Amino acid sequence: EDKARVVILATGGTIAGAGASVANSATYQAAKVPVDKLIAGVPELKNLADVRGDQVFQIASESFTNEHLITLGKRVAALARQADVDGIVITHGTDTLEETAYFLNLVLKTDKPVVVVGSMRPGTAMSADGMLNLYNAVAVAATKDAAGKGVLVTMNDEIHTGRDVSKTVNIKTEAFKSPWGPLGMIVEGKTYWFRAPAKRHTTGTEFDIDKLDKLAPVDIAYGYGNATPTAYKAFAEGGARALIHAGTGNGSVSGAVVPALQELRGKGVQIIRSSRVVGGGFVLRNAEQPDDKYDWVVAHDLNPQKARILASVALTKTSDAKELQRMFMEY
Numbered sequence: 520e521d522k523a524r525v526v527i528l529a530t531g532g533t534i535a536g537a538g539a540s541v542a543n544s545a546t547y548q549a550a551k552v553p554v555d556k557l558i559a560g561v562p563e564l565k566n567l568a569d570v571r572g573d574q575v576f577q578i579a580s581e582s583f584t585n586e587h588l589i590t591l592g593k594r595v596a597a598l599a600r601q602a603d604v605d606g607i608v609i610t611h612g613t614d615t616l617e618e619t620a621y622f623l624n625l626v627l628k629t630d631k632p633v634v635v636v637g638s639m640r641p642g643t644a645m646s647a648d649g650m651l652n653l654y655n656a657v658a659v660a661a662t663k664d665a666a667g668k669g670v671l672v673t674m675n676d677e678i679h680t681g682r683d684v685s686k687t688v689n690i691k692t693e694a695f696k697s698p699w700g701p702l703g704m705i706v707e708g709k710t711y712w713f714r715a716p717a718k719r720h721t722t723g724t725e726f727d728i729d730k731l732d733k734l735a736p737v738d739i740a741y742g743y744g745n746a747t748p749t750a751y752k753a754f755a756e757g758g759a760r761a762l763i764h765a766g767t768g769n770g771s772v773s774g775a776v777v778p779a780l781q782e783l784r785g786k787g788v789q790i791i792r793s794s795r796v797v798g799g800g801f802v803l804r805n806a807e808q809p810d811d812k813y814d815w816v817v818a819h820d821l822n823p824q825k826a827r828i829l830a831s832v833a834l835t836k837t838s839d840a841k842e843l844q845r846m847f848m849e850y
């Protein structure tokens with residue numbers, strides 16, 4: 520049988536990291552090892568697919584800008600259109616991997632498997648996880664079973680939807696979790712599936728990376744009991760079209776901040792209530808705050824960083840809070 524042709528797009532991160540000694544699992548330099556060396560380090564990839572590498576960036580993912588997202592998205596889209604490409608793997612730092620995966624899940628117009636992968640330990644460390652994570656990512660990208668499931672993330676033997684997955688702990692290798700569970704598992708290069716994504720993605724969305732050259736500016740301000748309006752006002756003055764409130768509990772807003780957010784909404788800034796709760800916030804409309812009355816939006820179950828991604832994409836299409844709310848419920 521013909522082997523699937525998989526392209527590995529490398530962007531940096533710990534999976535391309537190198538430390539001074541094998542004992543350095545947490546102290547090392549990210550984004551050092553070029554993609555061809557990563558591929559050469561896992562000769563068994565050949566058993567899964569015909570792989571070739573392409574170095575897009577070599578950066579730590581905390582420095583991923585909106586421009587990096589657009590550039591990467593267009594590169595993936597162009598590859599996905601090629602008849603000689605069956606699947607795409609993206610190696611990425613884990614710090615903002617969840618944002619990139621969700622962004623691609625929203626804007627790519629392809630059914631071909633697209634898999635984002637990283638590692639928690641550099642390849643130079645004892646029990647480095649990058650080799651197996653990469654092997655698993657290629658296994659997923661090479662299987663037709665992964666087609667049409669949106670952008671996927673493979674970490675720690677699990678297959679997650681890029682929409683749900685989030686980094687929940689640093690240091691440990693079991694870092695990536697989805698509040699609603701993984702989609703499946705990879706064992707010895709074979710995939711096993713248990714569920715499918717319920718939200719609109721890739722070919723089912725109203726967003727298209729080929730028509731997207733710029734994202735809307737959106738910032739995140741953190742909620743806490745003693746919070747003041749300072750950060751919100753500064754972000755708005757800096758040009759933010761939406762503010763993600765990383766709210767306490769059910770996206771609640773401290774009394775000292777509420778009037779400032781009402782005022783900013785009056786000036787046209789979108790106010791989006793998300794939750795800072797780790798492992799699965801769920802913000803209900805008109806609970807805690809009267810969203811209908813204030814014309815605010817709730818992020819539903821999206822964490823603040825994922826809410827920023829959706830708002831940045833959605834605001835290229837609409838300036839209406841009701842439309843924005845529809846999108847937050849559908850994506």
Ligand SMILES: NC(=O)CC[C@H](N)C(=O)O
Pocket residue numbers: 531532533534549578579580581611612613614615637638639640
């Ligand atoms: N484990 C990692 O990949 C973290 C390394 C780095 N901070 C990054 O996100 O690129």
